[in-house]
Amino acid sequence: MSLKSLLPALVSILSLTSATAAFDQSMPRYAHIFVVIEENHTTDEIIGNPAAPTFTTLARMYGFASNFYAIRHPSEPNYIALVGGDTFGISDDDAVYCVPHLKRWGCEKSDRAGYVDHTIAARNLASQLDAAGVSWKGYFEDLPEPGSLTYRWPSAQKPVRGKPEGLYGAKHNGFVSFKSVQDDLKRREKIVGFDVFEHDVAAGTLPRFAHIVPNQCNDMHGLHGRDVPADCTGKNSAGLIRRADRMLGRIVGKIMNSAQWKSADNNAIVVTFDENDDDIPSTHANGCCGSNANDPANPGGGWISTIVITNHGPRHFTDPTPYNHFSLLRTIEDAFGLPAHVGHAADDSKGVVSMTPLFAVPR
Numbered sequence: 001m002s003l004k005s006l007l008p009a010l011v012s013i014l015s016l017t018s019a020t021a022a023f024d025q026s027m028p029r030y031a032h033i034f035v036v037i038e039e040n041h042t043t044d045e046i047i048g049n050p051a052a053p054t055f056t057t058l059a060r061m062y063g064f065a066s067n068f069y070a071i072r073h074p075s076e077p078n079y080i081a082l083v084g085g086d087t088f089g090i091s092d093d094d095a096v097y098c099v100p101h102l103k104r105w106g107c108e109k110s111d112r113a114g115y116v117d118h119t120i121a122a123r124n125l126a127s128q129l130d131a132a133g134v135s136w137k138g139y140f141e142d143l144p145e146p147g148s149l150t151y152r153w154p155s156a157q158k159p160v161r162g163k164p165e166g167l168y169g170a171k172h173n174g175f176v177s178f179k180s181v182q183d184d185l186k187r188r189e190k191i192v193g194f195d196v197f198e199h200d201v202a203a204g205t206l207p208r209f210a211h212i213v214p215n216q217c218n219d220m221h222g223l224h225g226r227d228v229p230a231d232c233t234g235k236n237s238a239g240l241i242r243r244a245d246r247m248l249g250r251i252v253g254k255i256m257n258s259a260q261w262k263s264a265d266n267n268a269i270v271v272t273f274d275e276n277d278d279d280i281p282s283t284h285a286n287g288c289c290g291s292n293a294n295d296p297a298n299p300g301g302g303w304i305s306t307i308v309i310t311n312h313g314p315r316h317f318t319d320p321t322p323y324n325h326f327s328l329l330r331t332i333e334d335a336f337g338l339p340a341h342v343g344h345a346a347d348d349s350k351g352v353v354s355m356t357p358l359f360a361v362p363r
Contacts, residue, residue: 027356030335031265034210034255035272035328037082037172038244039075039221041237042276042284043068043305051241054249055305058271063308063317063358069287069324070275070301075221078274078301079174081325083125083211085343087297089116093171095151096182106151114296121179123342125209125329126187134336135207137190138175139197141215142167146196147188149176164228167215172274175211197254204259209332218247220273252309261311266361268335269309272328276302288322290350297344298324308358319357331355 043066046052047059070078076094077087091114095106098118102110109115129136144153153168154160170176173191181187190207200206216223217232220240224233231239252269261267286293287300306323330345331354344352 025356025360027331027334027354027359028266028361029337030268030359031263032206032208032210032260032267033270033332033335034206034212034268035082035270035332036212036214036248036251037079037219038214038248038271038273038305039172039216039219040275040277041220041241041273041304043303044284045237045276046241046305049241051238052245054245054252055271055307058248058252058307058309059305061315062310063314063319065306065308065323065355065358066318066320067285067288067322068272068304068306068327069285069289069291069322070273070304071287071291071297071325072299072301073275074171075169075274076171076174076177078325079172080120080177081174081344082329083174084120084122084178085124085326085329085341085345086122088120088122089114089296090118090120090177091296093169094118096149096170096177097151105157118177119179119182120177124175124178124180125332125342126175126178126190127180128333128338128340128342129209129336130187132336132338134209134338136209136211137192137196137200137207138173138211138213139192139194140168140173140213141194141218143173143191143193144168146192147185148191149182149188162227164217164223164232165225166223167217169216172213172216172219172221201254201258206255206258206260209336212251214244214247214251218243220244266313266335266359267311268313268359270306270328271309272306272325273304274301276304287324289324289327289352290344290347291324298326308355310359310361312361313359314357317358319355321353321355321357322351323355324352326352327355331359335359 098107284303291300
């Protein structure tokens with residue numbers, strides 16, 4: 001069955017709404033927010049696709065942002081925008097140590113016009129959360145060691161027998177791009193692998209904010225080369241989607257079985273994507289909320305699925321408000337009661353607003 005033939009079912013799913021009159025219309029405070037980030041697929045490739053039953057079921061049962069957009073292509077600027085409120089002029093997937101014209105592994109684009117320093121000296125979500133005393137961790141599957149600043153792992157320089165190259169990529173870790181993280185060992189200790197996620201779930205010690213990124217076989221990105229499983233190979237979309245769907249089910253299931261989720265506090269899981277695949281034509285808009293093809297901070301990165309699962313909030317609810325990664329950052333800031341918005345998360349005049357309807361709770 002083609003995706004085109006599934007669109008009527010998609011429209012039916014997205015037309016489901018729950019009564020909102022009994023819900024607060026201001027952003028409530030949240031005890032825990034868990035953000036899971038997937039890769040490189042547009043909304044109509046995921047919702048309603050038989051290869052993605054978990055994504056589709058969660059979108060149908062909980063909250064769905066039906067007009068959510070990435071900031072730009074490729075991956076790295078979106079991950080940076082999610083935690084920094086800007087792309088800071090970065091428009092590639094190069095390593096955090098890269099500067100213009102540096103001839104070093106990981107700096108392949110460094111001779112491009114307009115290339116910038118890839119270590120960013122700016123406020124970000126990590127520094128905000130620390131200042132407010134809000135616990136946080138970034139969980140990255142196949143991170144080689146806690147706090148690692150490595151560009152890619154495994155790699156040709158550091159191969160691991162039986163594992164494909166590039167399971168972990170720093171391009172999918174926005175935190176390590178910031179100088180305030182690189183230079184602070186205590187902050188870097190909060191960047192950990194999935195083994196720590198498993199431990200924290202079992203021990204009931206999940207932080208208040210968690211940023212969860214599967215490896216490049218389990219997030220729909222895909223890899224090439226030696227030891228790459230068949231369903232992780234390049235553009236094997238059906239296989240990649242099935243892998244990611246299974247992984248998402250495991251992650252969400254573990255969080256929902258945690259002590260934190262079952263508490264009386266407000267808790268949320270957000271599932272989003274970095275961008276859609278710009279190789280795939282779309283009739284949908286490419287961006288929102290200040291998006292402009294000539295704006296290096298926000299030229300638009302395509303229409304992407306974003307699901308909001310709450311333990312006390314709306315059910316069977318679709319929110320058609322235009323949102324993007326800056327909106328999600330603003331939402332996290334507001335839900336934790338942080339005193340200010342960083343970067344373009346503060347762009348009220350451009351339509352960057354909090355995702356309040358999807359986080360609303362009963363009065």
